[in-house]
Amino acid sequence: xxxxxxxxxxxxxxxxxxxxxxxxxxxxxxxxxxxxxxxxxxxxxxxxxxxxxxxxxxxxxxxxxxxxxxxxxxxxxxxxxxxxxxxxxxxxxxxxxxxxxxxxxxxxxxxxxxxxxxxxxxxxxxxxxxxxxxxxxxxxxxxxxxxxxxxxxxxxxxxxxxxxxxxxxxxxxxxxxxxxxxxxxxxxxxxxxxxxxxxxxxxxxxxxxxxxxxxxxxxxxxxxxxxxxxxxxxxxxxxxxxxxxxxxxxxxxxxxxxxxxxxxxxxxxxxxxxxxxxxxxxxxxxxxxxxxxxxxxxxxxxxxxxxxxxxxxxxxxxxxxxxxxxxxxxxxxxxxxxxxxxxxxxxxxxxxxxxxxxxxxxxxxxxxxxxxxxxxxxxxxxxxxxxxxxxxxxxxxxxxxxxxxxxxxxxxxxxxxxxxxxxxxxxxxxxxxxxxxxxxxxxxxxxxxxxxxxxxxxxxxxxx
Amino acid sequence: xxxxxxxxxxxxxxxxxxxxxxxxxxxxxxxxxxxxxxxxxxxxxxxxxxxxxxxxxxxxxxxxxxxxxxxxxxxxxxxxxxxxxxxxxxxxxxxxxxxxxxxxxxxxxxxxxxxxxxxxxxxxxxxxxxxxxxxxxxxxxxxxxxxxxxxxxxxxxxxxxxxxxxxxxxxxxxxxxxxxxxxxxxxxxxxxxxxxxxxxxxxxxxxxxxxxxxxxxxxxxxxxxxxxxxxxxxxxxxxxxxxxxxxxxxxxxxxxxxxxxxxxxxxxxxxxxxxxxxxxxxxxxxxxxxxxxxxxxxxxxxxxxxxxxxxxxxxxxxxxxxxxxxxxxxxxxxxxxxxxxxxxxxxxxxxxxxxxxxxxxxxxxxxxxxxxxxxxxxxxxxxxxxxxxxxxxxxxxxxxxxxxxxxxxxxxxxxxxxxxxxxxxxxxxxxxxxxxxxxxxxxxxxxxxxxxxxxxxxxxxxx
Numbered sequence: 001x002x003x004x005x006x007x008x009x010x011x012x013x014x015x016x017x018x019x020x021x022x023x024x025x026x027x028x029x030x031x032x033x034x035x036x037x038x039x040x041x042x043x044x045x046x047x048x049x050x051x052x053x054x055x056x057x058x059x060x061x062x063x064x065x066x067x068x069x070x071x072x073x074x075x076x077x078x079x080x081x082x083x084x085x086x087x088x089x090x091x092x093x094x095x096x097x098x099x100x101x102x103x104x105x106x107x108x109x110x111x112x113x114x115x116x117x118x119x120x121x122x123x124x125x126x127x128x129x130x131x132x133x134x135x136x137x138x139x140x141x142x143x144x145x146x147x148x149x150x151x152x153x154x155x156x157x158x159x160x161x162x163x164x165x166x167x168x169x170x171x172x173x174x175x176x177x178x179x180x181x182x183x184x185x186x187x188x189x190x191x192x193x194x195x196x197x198x199x200x201x202x203x204x205x206x207x208x209x210x211x212x213x214x215x216x217x218x219x220x221x222x223x224x225x226x227x228x229x230x231x232x233x234x235x236x237x238x239x240x241x242x243x244x245x246x247x248x249x250x251x252x253x254x255x256x257x258x259x260x261x262x263x264x265x266x267x268x269x270x271x272x273x274x275x276x277x278x279x280x281x282x283x284x285x286x287x288x289x290x291x292x293x294x295x296x297x298x299x300x301x302x303x304x305x306x307x308x309x310x311x312x313x314x315x316x317x318x319x320x321x322x323x324x325x326x327x328x329x330x331x332x333x334x335x336x337x338x339x340x341x342x343x344x345x346x347x348x349x350x351x352x353x354x355x356x357x358x359x360x361x362x363x364x365x366x367x368x369x370x371x372x373x374x375x376x377x378x379x380x381x382x383x384x385x386x387x388x389x390x391x392x393x394x395x396x397x398x399x400x401x402x403x404x405x406x407x408x409x410x411x412x413x414x415x416x417x418x419x420x421x422x423x424x425x426x427x428x429x430x431x432x433x434x435x436x437x438x439x440x441x442x443x444x445x446x447x448x449x450x451x452x453x454x455x456x457x458x459x460x461x462x463x464x
Numbered sequence: 465x466x467x468x469x470x471x472x473x474x475x476x477x478x479x480x481x482x483x484x485x486x487x488x489x490x491x492x493x494x495x496x497x498x499x500x501x502x503x504x505x506x507x508x509x510x511x512x513x514x515x516x517x518x519x520x521x522x523x524x525x526x527x528x529x530x531x532x533x534x535x536x537x538x539x540x541x542x543x544x545x546x547x548x549x550x551x552x553x554x555x556x557x558x559x560x561x562x563x564x565x566x567x568x569x570x571x572x573x574x575x576x577x578x579x580x581x582x583x584x585x586x587x588x589x590x591x592x593x594x595x596x597x598x599x600x601x602x603x604x605x606x607x608x609x610x611x612x613x614x615x616x617x618x619x620x621x622x623x624x625x626x627x628x629x630x631x632x633x634x635x636x637x638x639x640x641x642x643x644x645x646x647x648x649x650x651x652x653x654x655x656x657x658x659x660x661x662x663x664x665x666x667x668x669x670x671x672x673x674x675x676x677x678x679x680x681x682x683x684x685x686x687x688x689x690x691x692x693x694x695x696x697x698x699x700x701x702x703x704x705x706x707x708x709x710x711x712x713x714x715x716x717x718x719x720x721x722x723x724x725x726x727x728x729x730x731x732x733x734x735x736x737x738x739x740x741x742x743x744x745x746x747x748x749x750x751x752x753x754x755x756x757x758x759x760x761x762x763x764x765x766x767x768x769x770x771x772x773x774x775x776x777x778x779x780x781x782x783x784x785x786x787x788x789x790x791x792x793x794x795x796x797x798x799x800x801x802x803x804x805x806x807x808x809x810x811x812x813x814x815x816x817x818x819x820x821x822x823x824x825x826x827x828x829x830x831x832x833x834x835x836x837x838x839x840x841x842x843x844x845x846x847x848x849x850x851x852x853x854x855x856x857x858x859x860x861x862x863x864x865x866x867x868x869x870x871x872x873x874x875x876x877x878x879x880x881x882x883x884x885x886x887x888x889x890x891x892x893x894x895x896x897x898x899x900x901x902x903x904x905x906x907x908x909x910x911x912x913x914x915x916x917x918x919x920x921x922x923x924x925x926x927x
Contacts (some may be wrong), residue, residue: 086729103499197875201885208889211864212896217855232899239895254881258648324508403871 019091038280068282069291071136072115075108075336082298088366095240095312101307103332109299110140111336119288122281138164138363139296140333144303145372154376154383159325162391165203166426167330168361169402172338174351174419177405180345191350193409199358199401202251206365207396209240213386230382237384238377241370248366254323323430326391334360350411390433394426416462477790494759495790503671505881515771515778531749532758536574538803544568545765560777566771566799572766573603574803579759585748586755593719601627601830602763603800607770608839614774622792629893630797630826632869635805637822637886640872645879656806656876658725662825665714669832670863672703676853693849699853701844704837711833724858727901790897793858801827817878857900861893 068077087103089253117136121129141164148156180189213233220229283291306329314321319328330337337356342351369385376383387395399421486880520533533539546563546602551557580599604627643652676696683692700748718725750758771794786795798805804823811819836852843850854862874880 193875198881200871201882203869204864204871205885205892206863207888208861208868210891211860212857212883214890215894216862216900216902219855219857219900221658224902228901232901236896236899240892243888243895247885250881252883254879259881331628377814400867407874427863 002379007320022364026392049424054204054371055204056383061284065283065287069112069116073108073111074077075111078104078108080329081105081304085302089305094316094317097311098305099309101311102302103328105302106251106299106306106334107335109302112391113139113292113295113299114336116288116292119281119283119290120285123285123288127256131252134255134363134367135251136292138360138368140303141330142368142433143296143299144306144329147300147303148307149372149376149379149381149383151309152381154381156307156310156321156325157372157383158387160329161372162328162387163326163363164333164364165361166326166332166370166394166398166423168337168357168364169203169333169398170419170426171353172334172341173357173402174416174421174423175338176341176345176416177411178413178416178420179342179348179352180348180350181411182347183346183418185413189346189348189350190409191354191406191411193406195351196354196358196406198251198254198397199362200406202247202366203359203399204367204403205245205247207392207399209237209244210385210387210392211385212240213237213328214392217386230384233384233386233462234382235271236374237386240385241373244366244370244421245374247273248363248370320430320434322433323427326430327427327429334338339345354406390429394429398422398426465552470600496608505900508622508781522700528750528754532579535578535749536571538571538574541567541571543871544571548769548772557783558776559783561772562780564646565769565776566795567611568769569603569766569773570802572769573800576602576759576762577803579762581757582748582750582755583752585907586650586752596717598834599759601827602833603766604797605768605801605835605838606763606766606833607773607796608769608835609842610770611774612839612848612850613845613846616774616777617848619777619788619792619844620839620850621775621854622789622837623796623832624795625854626793626864627800627831627835628828629793629861629865629890630829630872631824632666633886633890633893634798635801635808635827636804636824636869637823637883637888637890639812639824639883640764640878641880641883641887642809642814643817643820644878644883646813647815648880650815652817652876652878654724654817654873654876656820656873658818659821659873661714661725662829663715663866665710665829665875666832666866666869667870668710669836670866671698671709672707673852673854673859673862675703676700676851677859680853693851696851696853700840702854703852704810704840707833707837708841711830711837714829714833744897746882747863781836782836787897787901788901790894792893793897821873857896861896863891865889 070079081101084096088098088101113136114133116131117132122131124132141161143428144160145157148160150153213236216233216236258392281288293386310324312320312321314324317324337360341353341356344350344356373383373385402419405419493901532541544564545568548561548568551564552601577596580592580595587595604624607623608620611617611623676699679696679699680692697733748755777791778788779792780786784791804827808820808823809819811823840850840852869886872886
């Protein structure tokens with residue numbers, strides 16, 4: 001107790017709080033969130049000298065714009081994977097190759113979408129910018145989910161979203177805390193736990209929404225027809241999704257209006273200057289907007305390839321679809337944020353790292369997941385919130401472990417290491433899990449496991 | 465951040481001194497947060513009319529009557545009691561009797577709390593505290609015992625579970641939400657030590673519910689159902705005794721050794737604004753024997769209405785198209801907790817979160833660690849096989865409700881988002897029991913969780 005008191009006194013003595021309150025107005029103006037700041041650490045200053053020599057003004061502007069957008073990231077090297085994937089599709093490359101190339105191509109695109117939304121926020125003002133960020137922050141995941149839905153691959157949707165939450169909570173957060181802990185071994189590492197707490201209530205609420213439909217399946221006894229259960233679970237899931245979206249809206253109000261001060265990443269300290277440089281918009285509004293639309297289309301195209309080839313890749317590589325969707329897809333999809341979170345952790349800016357990892361997990365858990373359910377409802381697909389027992393259990397423990405880890409507002413490398421190891425254990429679990437899932441009809445995933453899984457186990461036992 | 469924390473810590477420590485001195489008044493009457501909350505629903509009775517009555521005895525009786533009957537803002541709902549009795553004797557529709565009885569229970573619950581507080585003036589703080597700790601959820605206890613006597617074990621389990629859920633999520637959630645909206649520009653603090661004690665106990669209660677449930681899943685195919693039931697029953701009865709021991713320890717902790725944790729901090733200087741409605745009633749308004757007689761009478765009425773409720777719940781369920789589980793888990797507790805609920809919200813509006821928390825968490829702990837094991841032991845005495853195995857859906861909801869609430873209250877501050885999330889969780893759980901139409905076995909309580917396979921399937925076909 002005394003320790004806390006001392007700490008709060010120290011915090012006060014630093015004069016951090018007033019500085020933040022005044023200094024952060026610049027941040028507020030552009031509606032930047034921790035999420036954005038994180039990916040901005042991957043950016044590099046473009047060198048415009050070559051372009052200055054181009055004679056025509058129109059062409060020069062165009063080239064400068066192109067350079068800002070395409071070459072403005074350290075991941076630009078991965079852009080060639082996009083044409084390669086497209087060419088591969090037309091030249092009849094093998095499907096696993098297309099899968100791999102598309103995944104590689106998605107990585108820089110995810111980072112660029114975040115860059116573009118930030119650029120647009122310069123023009124739209126902080127609130128609209130914040131909304132835009134909150135919606136487009138995980139655009140890749142959302143697009144993959146919706147495309148997989150239209151192909152009726154409900155299991156892939158559920159797995160990839162679950163994997164994204166797990167990867168944010170355990171992998172991204174774990175590596176950030178670990179690297180930060182190692183790099184700042186002798187220094188105190190502090191963060192503001194209020195911001196983290198809000199994310200955990202919401203994640204726990206999301207967990208409740210996943211848990212109840214699953215438990216409904218277990219309440220049923222043998223006499224209950226499967227149709228009755230899936231009907232109940234479906235109704236419950238749709239109602240829960242609406243509640244989840246309401247809570248997400250409330251979260252946005254909380255974050256962008258009423259309790260803004262909790263979420264302001266404190267990056268105004270002097271020692272740190274590389275992300276503060278880009279104070280003005282580097283591209284125009286309409287140019288940014290059209291780039292955003294274009295990027296989204298390319299993401300959609302690549303996601304389409306990913307969704308179409310995932311089963312084939314799974315067979316060729318000998319990995320289960322669940323492993324690929326839960327582990328591989330999110331690692332690639334979150335690569336940019338991941339790198340950013342680690343870089344900020346190295347600089348002992350844990351608030352930003354936490355904001356990235358937890359904010360992203362909350363966004364997927366409380367926005368992308370229910371939105372997917374509602375899109376499925378509109379498309380007439382029976383998708384519910386019932387992940388399977390194994391998946392829900394992993395999710396529950398990840399949330400609870402992470403929440404406990406972040407209880408005291410300080411960090412050291414051990415915390416990061418434990419989170420990282422938890423992720424490895426979960427990855428191993430899905431790696432060894434070879435029980436086939438019924439793919440075509442999503443509602444089945446989890447509902448009547450008795451017959452099918454028992455049969456599957458029986459067959460394996462007898463065949464071995 | 466720091467600039468706000470520090471003055472608070474100082475203020476709090478000054479406040480602690482003030483509390484230690486100033487609270488002797490509170491101590492004397494053994495008032496707990498629970499009582500203070502329902503007292504906010506009281507109104508000063510206007511005795512002018514009665515002063516005109518000539519005969520002294522009649523005057524006393526009338527003023528006594530007025531204090532007890534009209535001393536609450538819920539007095540209007542008393543009308544439902546005679547209506548329910550009339551409806552019952554004329555055999556009107558059973559759903560109507562159910563509804564009227566439920567409405568009639570709401571003011572009675574508040575009045576019992578008032579009367580125990582009055583008695584505490586005469587008995588001294590410790591006995592008063594004990595009385596409060598026992599009668600605070602008298603309604604729930606009476607309903608549970610009557611439902612047990614009618615062998616409706618499922619209703620007992622559901623209504624107790626629902627009462628815990630409603631206290632943790634609905635009462636607490638709406639208090640934090642309203643408090644957060646009303647004090648949106650102010651910091652809202654509470655003392656988390658008090659809340660923590662409740663959570664240990666609730667988690668312990670959860671363990672006692674979880675183990676009998678797991679016993680069922682732990683068995684392989686060969687174990688006969690009767691063997692599992694026997695194990696689960698023995699475990700539940702042993703756990704109940706342990707839970708009661710824990711509750712007694714909690715009372716000792718709360719009333720003797722660590723009293724200062726639980727003092728509602730209402731002696732602050734800023735209090736003047738609402739002195740009038742809480743602190744005014746310093747002296748007992750009725751005598752000891754009169755209060756005692758009223759308490760017995762009220763309890764009898766509660767028993768009568770509870771009896772109606774228990775007898776008509778299935779009919780109401782059928783004619784309203786709601787499952788018994790939904791009615792017992794969601795509707796019954798909302799009515800049973802109405803008075804406390806209103807009180808908790810009123811205190812949250814005044815930024816007195818400690819009192820709101822004390823009401824909601826104290827009530828949840830009391831039900832979980834006192835009413836539930838007591839019901840199991842009463843069932844044991846009556847020869848009814850009731851165990852602590854709620855079903856998996858109910859136990860899962862309970863577990864998450866406790867965990868979410870515990871996380872919410874970890875840092876000692878509050879804002880409206882916390883309350884909103886808790887309320888939305890309650891909505892989701894309510895939706896879950898609303899859509900859950902899988903029939904439960906009513907006749908044999910063990911069927912609720914232990915042996916669903918054979919019998920419940922039969923029940924489904926016959927339904």
